[in-house]
Amino acid sequence: MLVSLAGLAISYLIFQNKGSNEYGPRYYYDGITYLALLLSAGWMRAPEVLGGMIPPWKVKRGAALALGFGALLTVAGSVPFLMFHYRDKVNHNRDLFTSVERAGISSALVFLATGSGRMPPGDLVRNPLDFRSGVVYARDLGREADQGLAALYPDRPALVYVYDPRARRSTLRPLAVEDRR
Secondary structure, three states, X not given: OHHHHHHHHHHXXXXXXXXXXXXXXXXXXXXXXXXXXXHHHHHHHHHXXXXXXXXXXXXXXXXXXXXXXXXXHHHHHHHHHHHHHHHHXXXXXXXXXXXXXXXXXXXXXXXXXXXXXXXXXHHHOOOOOOOXXXXXXXXXXXXXXXXXXXXXXXXXXXXXXXXXXXXXXXXXXXXXXXXOX
């Protein structure tokens, strides 16, 4: 069981995802069953293994100290870093929507030339079913397709969103004026 639990963790390190809207370590939940069985078996055998060498009160006190200190270190040592990491990841992934809000755009057609953060353009196209929201998001499918879609929304400015993940900067630039009919 221990080998299969370790194999699960190692396999997720080897087979990386392509990135997108993924938060949390939900892919390790499969291994929790193995870990629970392994821990239960160890606790059940502990008196047999330690049988008489250490007084029971010392075993209980040592286990309580080890578990308590381990929990304290886990919470105090990881929670602040995880909060920073996930806040940064969410901000990174929401850059498109933040850029549109920061620019004060209330009505536009935004073509996504790139994704935002780890999210590909397909995960960022979040329009209502009737497309009557103030800002309509669309994937950049090339000059002709962009021109055709922009022609359907003549009352909205057409913008192109481009994100540079290394510089962590995004730009919203107008679709070339000569491209719009």
